[in-house]
Amino acid sequence: MTTDSLRTVSVERIGPGRFTATNSRGDTISLGTGSDGGFTPVELFLAAIGGCSAADVDVATTRHAEPTTFSLSVEGHKVEDDGGNRMTDLEVAFTVAFPGGEAGDRARAILPRAVKTSHDKLCTVSRTVEAGTSVAVKVADAD
Secondary structure, three states, X not given: OOOOOOOOEEEEXXXXXXXXXXXXXXXXXXXXXXXXXXXXXXXXXXHHXXXXXXXXXXXXXXXXXXXXXEEEEEEEEEEEEOOEEEEEEEEEEEEEEOOOOHHHHHHHHHHHHHHHHHHXXXXXXXXXXXXXXXXXXXXXXXO
């Protein structure tokens, strides 16, 4: 692996059940257990799937026309079973509209292919989930 492929986020506890994630560019987002507002880690996971797919589809379709509507919802079920906690039945649903005319027609025509290509090849987040990538954990010295 190269340093060009490395992506990092640090997470720091800021209070009981509250954390701040910081990316390598210094941007932050608050998260927590859901009891004090903010996004939970599961909600951020769903947002990551949606955001990744949205970015792919946006790049492909806006080459032709700016959408008049562009939103998506991401949902799934959190289950607890003998194997532990996990998400099942993940689904991304796009709602996209384009203006009338030739450019809008081109964007509408490629929309299904753009969604499929994002799912099948481009969206790093959902592709990682579907590939079943392992997650290594360790405890580092605090000193």
